[in-house]
Amino acid sequence: MRRFALTALAAAALTLSLSACGGSEEKAEAAAPPAAELTVKDPWVKAVDSGMTAAFGTLVNNTAADVTVVSAASPASPMELHEMAMQDGAMVMRPKEGGFVIKAGGTHELSPGGDHLMLMQPSAPIKPGDELRFTLTLGDGGTVSFSAVAKPFAGAGESYAPSTMPSMAS
Template sequence: MSLSKTLFAAIAAVSFAGPIWAGSITVEDAYARASTMGAVSGAAFMEIHNAAEVEDRLVAVRSDVAQRVELHTHISDANGVMQMVEVEEGFAIPAGGVHALARGGDHVMFMGLNRPLVQGEMIELTLTFEQAGEVVVQVPVDLNRKPDHALMLQKSGQN
């Protein structure tokens, strides 16, 4: 990739990575990744802030980037092996609090990608909340995000 394309991708990612407000819900630090080149699956991560005085719940997500888009988490089985599972009831977003969708924890899962997730591109997600309704988020694809991002969020108490 040329220097100008790399610079444009970096500026675009920073420009669109800012907070997105919808009533009491704010989405920050959103990004998406494919697991590998030519992958058929990928994931999106973000921080969801709820400024309301009542709990809300992220109950669904959709996007045209994949055949199926689900809310997932990681759980440990009886042998200590981590597995990804769908969370059909969604994720609680506490009143006046934050819920982090981070690597190694809760996340948006793309299964059956309709196209590659390309560095610097934007994908659109529609998040559906019980109270706040639908929130449309433009999410930058960031294939260079450091793998320890989830650990930093967990250590800071945001997960």
């Protein structure tokens, strides 16, 4: 009888220790954050003293389905999604109809002279080193927040002023 009791006790202890291990693995898996639907790699903003500017980086889709960015917001300025495109033989900046589509498992580049997040009327100068907060709204209603640091950038001398405004240079 004593031998049966010890065997039963050992089996119960083994069962408890195995279930405790399984429980901790389940907790560890549940505690791990899920992969973000969309991330922004190497974000930055073109520093300006006044006027319009833009934010850039690489949108990375970590899912098996296409993701669409339909709008952007920042406390620093009202915003629009913009593209550079040929129109009547000239390269112009314009709002991006339908947003930015990032293919499943793919990336979408936001760069000077290309697609970008337009800061329409910054409320204050954006100096090199300033950190700005952004929130992207996705087609499914989800949001993605990120920060970007302002950098001085002359680039190719592109202007983020509306193409309908006359040039002030003479």
